[in-house]
Amino acid sequence: MNTDPVPGTAEDYVRFHLREHWPWLLVGAGLLLLAVMLGPILMPFVVGAGLAYVGDPIVDRLQRLRLSRTAAVCVVFTALTLAGLAALLLLAPMVYHQFLALLRNIPDWLVWLQTQALPRLGVALPAGVQLDAEGLKAIVTQHWSEAGGFVQAAWERVSQSGKLLLITVANLLLIPVVSFYLLRDWDDLIAWIRGVIPPRYLPKVGELAGEADGVLGAFIRGQLSVMAALALYYAVALWAAGLDLALVVGLIVGLISFIPYLGSIVGVLIAVIAMLVQTQDPTSLIWIAVVFGIGQFLEGNVLTPWLVGDRIGLHPVAVIFAVMAGGQLFGFVGVLLALPVAAVLAVMMRHTKRQWLLSPLYRAGTPQSLPAAPAQPPASDEPTSPLP
Incomplete structure (x- = not known):
């Protein structure tokens, strides 16, 4: 390996590091390309690793109670399984x-759509078309040849999707297996990662x-x-407002609330349509507005500041971009990984900025009186490294 000192100019600094580390840059690019190519089969491993990461602190606490690692993992898995079955x-x-x-x-909804909703919107159905059982039957009979072709195409698509369905089921069954073994061997995995890091980089890493x-x-x-x-609040509040589909809407809002504003927007649309069809009274939407207005206030001013806090430091626009970019690059796995990866990248970007302000490439050609970049004072509650 070349042991020449790092030159002082910015151009020589970049050239030196590229010459020294280009093999590892190629390895990193190859691993990234491999991850993209293997994207369709990564889901059980990503979810399993996430479950192992979440469960590791609990297993560590059980080990301090003199349980073996395997016994502690079995206890955690049993508890999670019972909780999932109960839910x-x-x-x-x-x-x-x-x-x-x-x-x-559905029949009442179709009648309401034809007699009230569409006329208020200025939409008129063709002559002789009725959105009821007899009308739909007549439409299907009239266009049977087209419907038959559509059904045949749909059946072919479903038949072709059989393999995809089997793969999905297999991936779901793999999740507990992968998470069990990763959780059991988590400490060994962390020790292996620590062992391959060059000793001179261990303090910074x-x-x-x-x-x-943290x-x-x-x-x-x-x-x-x-x-x-949020799922609990919207389910209870919409039930109190008289919505029959309160539980379904509440679960949907809660599941997608990790994307800013998307959960509320989707929930409002579903709740408004369901309430209008259920009551056929526009004044009932006042209660929907009250429920979601209070929910937005609680989410932005109580739940998120209290339960999440400001440590993550991700702007809502950054969150939306991260989710969209993850989905574009890696599909569903990318959506799962988007926000955790973005949170870690935010930490790395803060450290990278401090190193950049001190680097020869940034300071080359600047006045000698340029003050040094301020060092970030260590926080008193700085989390300890997970690397043993």
Whole structure:
């Protein structure tokens, strides 16, 4: 390896580091390309790693109670399984009954759409077309040849999707297996990563890993708490407002509330349509507006500041961009990884900025009196590094 000192000019500084580290840059680019190519099969491993990361602190606490690592992992998995089954047994019947009510109300919805909604919008159906059972039957009979072709094409598409369905089921079954083994061997994995880091970089990597671990842990715990609180609030509040589909709407809002404003927008649209079809009274929308107005206030002024706080430091625009970029690059896996990766990148960007302000490339050609970049004082509650 070349041991010449790093030159002082900016151009020589960049040339030196490119010459010294180009093989590792190629390795990094190759790994990134491999991750993109393997995107369709990464979902169970990404979700499993996320579950292992979340569960590791609990397992560590159980180990301090003199349980072995494997026994502690089994305890955590048993508790999570029982909690999931309890939630499923509690929520599934209610969601099922609400969907049955939704299906039973479809004829009334069609009548309301034809007799009230469309005329108020100035839309007129063609002569002889009725949105009821007999009218829909007549439409299907009249266009049976086209409908038959559509059904055939749909069936072919479903048949071709059989392999995709099997892959999806296999991936879902792999998640607990992957998370179990990763959680059991988490400490060994961290030790292996520490062992391949050059010793001269360990202090800096440990500092970055500690801060990223604190930010990421705060983000995951806080965001999951906010999502659960919003789902509970909207389900209860919309039920009190008289909406039959309150539970379904509440769960939808809670699940997608990690994207700023998207959960509320989608929830308002679904709740407004469902309430109008259910009551056929525009004044009932006042209660929907009240529910979502209070929900927005609670989310922005109570839940997010209290449960998430300001440690993550991600602007709402950055969150939206991260989710869209992750979905574009890696599909569903990218959406799952977008916000955790963005939170870690925010930590790295803060450190990179401090190094950039001190680098020869930034300071080349500037007056000698240029003051040194201020160093960020260490916080008293700086998280410890996850690297042992």
